[in-house]
Amino acid sequence: MATTSDPNQKTPLEIREIQELAIAISAKNINPTMLSQEFLKQTGIVPNEWELGKQPVLGPNLSQVTFQNGVSIVAQPRNITFMESIGTKNPSELNIPNIARQYVDKLSNAEYQGLSISPKSLIPFPGSENGARNYITRTLLSPGPWQDYGKAPVQAGLNLLYQLDRCQFSLSINEAKIQMPDQSSIPALLFAGNFNYNVGSNSPQEILEQLKKGIDDWSSDLKDFQEIVNQRFLAQQQESLFPGA
Structure with a gap:
């Protein structure tokens, strides 16, 4: 049974729909130990001014970096997921579509297989x-x-x-x-x-184009x-x- 919390909600009558969006990309050679705040900023995947929301987790099977703006990035073997709470944001204000696309641009040789x-x-x-x-x-x-x-x-x-x-x-x-x-x-x-x-059955260039189109849509x-x-x-x-x- 799923559980979530939102400290900004005060009473049951104020509770409204809570929405979240995740973009997950699978690839043959995603290495969780590569995911860090330094890597994300040095490669230009996330802006330099973003600040951590909590202590990052770094390990061979799972790494997670969470920022104060609510964006969370989780890497596991063969998969990386970008998550963000929608809250009161207009969908056009969400960060993760651009962050996911930047990731694909910067790591174009990752042998991508799928997008969710x-x-x-x-x-x-x-x-x-x-x-x-x-x-x-x-x-x-x-x-x-x-x-x-x-x-x-x-x-x-x-x-x-x-x-x-x-x-x-x-x-x-x-x-x-x-x-x-x-x-x-x-x-x-x-x-x-x-x-x-499923994008893994095409040529490398076609895979990248299909992956980016899926993210953009x-x-x-x-x-x-x-x-x-x-x-x-x-x-x-x-x-x-x-x-x-």
């Missing part, structure tokens, strides 16, 4: 302790005897796979919790999407994700999600 644009949306249910669970088990799934088994209400998640013209899109829907500053929590739904692009993926979540899943649930909105 992964938006997340955390939808609170402040008025109902079981609202998120009931949404999955009673709205998305048909009620039946399978729900009435065991000594506690059944928990469920949903994994969906869509074939789009440009790529394959997967969407998972699960229960989550939003952790409040006073240590209380609010039930929520986590929508996690993945737009997966990130806003279309985010827009499609938001439309699917808000219009095709939650359009009939707005009053229960945000009473009085």
Whole structure:
């Protein structure tokens, strides 16, 4: 069950949708030990004026650099992920699309294999302790005897796979919790999407061009994700999600 926290949120009634965007790039020869604040700044991947948000993690299997503006970069063998909270930002203000493109430009010989644009949306249910669970088990799934088994209400998640013209899109829907500053929590739904692009079967130059185009088109993926979540899943649930909105 996913958990997140936002110190800027004060009361349950103020909680609104929390969104995050991640851009993950896979390649044969990504080395986590190369990821550091110095490397990112010396290569021009991130601006020199960016300051660390917390102590970096550096290791052979995982390295992470987090900046004060909310951008986090995580490197693992064969994969590097750029993450950023959307919050109140206009999508055009997000940093990671440009940072991911800079990374590809600076390390053009990394033998790239794939690209994933992964938006997340955390939808609170402040008025109902079981609202998120009931949404999955009673709205998305048909009620039946399978729900009435065991000594506690059944928990469920949903994994969906869509074939789009440009790529394959997967969407998972699960229960989550939003952790409040006073240590209380609010039930929520986590929508996690993945737009997966396979680029590894082309020539090196074609791979780079396709990879950059996929990164540059990130806003279309985010827009499609938001439309699917808000219009095709939650359009009939707005009053229960945000009473009085």
